Amino acid sequence: MEKGKRTCEVLKAVRLEIAKANDIKYEPRECHHEGPCAGTCPACEAEVKYLEQQLQVRRMLGRAVMLTGIAVGLTSLTACGQNKLPNGCENDTTITEPELAGDVEDVDGMMEMPEPEVEEAVRGKMPAPVDTIRPINNDEKVLTGVVEYQPQFPGGIKACEQFIKENLRYPDTESDVQGRVIVSFMVERDGSLSNIKVVRGLDPAFDEEALRVVKMMPKWSPGATDGKISVMRYTIPIIFKKE
Amino acid sequence: MSNAPLIGICRHRLTVDGAGVTTLVAFHGCPLRCRYCLNPQCLDAEKVWREMSAEEIMDELQRDDLYFRATGGGVCFGGGEPLLRSEMIQEVCQLMPEEWSVTIESSLNVPLRYVEAVAPFVRQWIIDVKDMNPDIYHRYTSIDNYRVRENLQWLSTHVNVEKVLLRLPLIPHYNTPNDVSASRQILENMGFLHFDEFEYRVKA
Numbered sequence: 001m002e003k004g005k006r007t008c009e010v011l012k013a014v015r016l017e018i019a020k021a022n023d024i025k026y027e028p029r030e031c032h033h034e035g036p037c038a039g040t041c042p043a044c045e046a047e048v049k050y051l052e053q054q055l056q057v058r059r060m061l062g063r064a065v066m067l068t069g070i071a072v073g074l075t076s077l078t079a080c081g082q083n084k085l086p087n088g089c090e091n092d093t094t095i096t097e098p099e100l101a102g103d104v105e106d107v108d109g110m111m112e113m114p115e116p117e118v119e120e121a122v123r124g125k126m127p128a129p130v131d132t133i134r135p136i137n138n139d140e141k142v143l144t145g146v147v148e149y150q151p152q153f154p155g156g157i158k159a160c161e162q163f164i165k166e167n168l169r170y171p172d173t174e175s176d177v178q179g180r181v182i183v184s185f186m187v188e189r190d191g192s193l194s195n196i197k198v199v200r201g202l203d204p205a206f207d208e209e210a211l212r213v214v215k216m217m218p219k220w221s222p223g224a225t226d227g228k229i230s231v232m233r234y235t236i237p238i239i240f241k242k243e
Numbered sequence: 244m245s246n247a248p249l250i251g252i253c254r255h256r257l258t259v260d261g262a263g264v265t266t267l268v269a270f271h272g273c274p275l276r277c278r279y280c281l282n283p284q285c286l287d288a289e290k291v292w293r294e295m296s297a298e299e300i301m302d303e304l305q306r307d308d309l310y311f312r313a314t315g316g317g318v319c320f321g322g323g324e325p326l327l328r329s330e331m332i333q334e335v336c337q338l339m340p341e342e343w344s345v346t347i348e349s350s351l352n353v354p355l356r357y358v359e360a361v362a363p364f365v366r367q368w369i370i371d372v373k374d375m376n377p378d379i380y381h382r383y384t385s386i387d388n389y390r391v392r393e394n395l396q397w398l399s400t401h402v403n404v405e406k407v408l409l410r411l412p413l414i415p416h417y418n419t420p421n422d423v424s425a426s427r428q429i430l431e432n433m434g435f436l437h438f439d440e441f442e443y444r445v446k447a
Contacts (some may be wrong), residue, residue: 007262014264039255048309055309071313075263105305122262 006037014071014164015047022067024054046224049152056156151187151223151234160217162237167213171205180237181210189229191219202240210238246294247331248272250323252303255310261346261367263316265279266304266333270322274352276385279414279443285323285367297334304339317343317366319337325349329357351394358394368398368407369439374418375426383417399433409414409435413442 019026019204020231027046031037153160154159182200185193196214201207214236248271258263269282271291284290295303302319304311311317316356318339320332336345346367351358372391380388396442409430410427411423427438 006256010257011255011264013311014310018309018313045306048306051309067309067312069313069315072263072315074314075257075314 004037004038004039008037008041008044011044011074013074015051017074018051018055018067019069021070022055022058024051026051027065042229043224046229049221049224050125052119053150053152053156060157086172089172114136117121149192150220151232154218154221163217164213164238167216170240170241171203171209173203173205176204176242177203177206178241180239181207182216182237183210184233184235185214187220187232187234189222189231191222192222206240209240213238246296247328248291248294250282250290250292252300252386254303254307256319259344259408260316260319260321260369261350262312263314263344264307265296265316265319265344265346266307267321268300270305270320270328270331272327273322274327274386275350278417281299282323286428293377295421297338298333300331301338304335304343308340308343310341310416311337311343315344317345317426319346319369321346326353326357326361329353329360332361333362333364336361350384351391351398351413352388353390353394353424355390355394355397355445356396358397360400365402366406368402369410370395370398371410372426372430374414374422375429376418376422379414379418379422382412383414395430395433395435399435404428405437407435408437408439410439410441413440 008031016026017029018024024037026047031043033041054068153163168172179202180200181198181202183196184199188194193214198207198211203241221233222229222232223234250269250271251267253267253269256267257320259265268286271285273280273285276286279285279411298328307316318335320328325347332347339345344365344366345371345406347361347365348371349368350371350373352360359372373383373388375388375392377388380391400402411430413420423440427440430438
């Protein structure tokens with residue numbers, strides 16, 4: 001199996017372990033993507049986001065979250081033969097499986113070797129330094145989980161509430177208006193917010209202040225449907241309460 | 244704290260440089276000039292990939308928090324020579340969750356204070372010893388290995404040797420199996436237990 005696919009399989013197995021340990025409904029579909037795989041892709045990343053959201057909800061409900069070390073065995077079993085560490089597998093021989101041995105196959109095309117040419121089987125070798133930092137597979141036809149992933153403010157609901165609390169100012173009016181302004185917006189694929197509007201207002205000054213705060217927000221994590229990062233509408237209440 | 248130059252960040256490495264799922268943070272710059280350097284871009288000033296702050300590095304690492312925690316993985320600092328950026332490593336380590344494991348992949352050919360600075364954070368040391376023979380080392384890397392020897396001595400007395408893996412390559416045209424054995428003997432006498440012996444493979 002190609003290395004990227006193998007990595008993808010291991011990561012998927014880790015996600016399943018996390019879901020199982022925390023009673024999270026999660027059924028990843030088999031990936032039908034053809035061609036090179038970076039080990040992750042927007043669809044895989046969306047599944048991670050989904051799990052993070054589910055774990056956050058459980059924490060907020062005061063439920064125990066099982067995470068630390070629950071999938072240790074998965075990676076060490078899969079990687080047996082490549083791990084030369086004291087707690088790993090064999091520890092004594094020349095690397096014989098290039099695809100398991102520190103990206104030796106990635107040497108081709110990026111090294112200017114002096115003569116004689118040598119493939120140094122060192123595990124610290126950097127493959128494709130630029131592209132590997134981001135998922136390179138933007139193919140939105142990749143199929144994945146059956147769950148719809150909602151957009152999320154960076155850090156989650158609590159962080160969103162904190163952001164609003166820190167930035168919202170009670171308008172300088174003589175009125176004693178209190179209540180909530182409902183603001184709706186689109187979360188774009190890159191996480192930016194657009195089409196921000198008040199769908200239920202209180203008073204023009206309060207509506208304007210609610211819009212101002214939402215426009216200040218940093219980029220969100222985008223939502224996903226059927227494994228595709230997608231533009232989604234989101235609605236939040238901005239609550240005005242005179243201290 | 245200023246930014247540090249990097250040659251790349253590589254995610255989702257499976258136990259190749261530390262337990263579990265790891266992210267390799269590879270710094271630019273190295274004091275060695277190895278004949279068969281695996282990442283020569285770390286020596287070329289024009290091949291800096293990005294300069295990043297500790298917070299920016301953390302942002303990249305944070306993306307795999309779930310995988311790190313679930314598999315006992317974390318971050319591996321490599322390069323280049325990561326210990327030349329020990330202050331940056333310290334800063335990142337202070338920002339990260341304690342559950343993440345930290346691996347350093349180094350030649351140890353740096354002043355001792357750089358080693359001391361990061362030692363409290365490190366769960367796994369992977370040391371590219373090359374060869375303990377000073378002549379062989381100098382021929383292969385163009386510099387002396389007295390610092391490597393001193394730093395290994397320090398590690399053997401200040402760090403649990405179970406955390407240390409020493410790489411002893413058979414380097415074509417530079418050392419022999421007997422040299423590798425001699426290096427291993429010296430290191431075993433220092434108290435080290437774990438070795439990775441392998442051979443640089445010559446392309447046809």
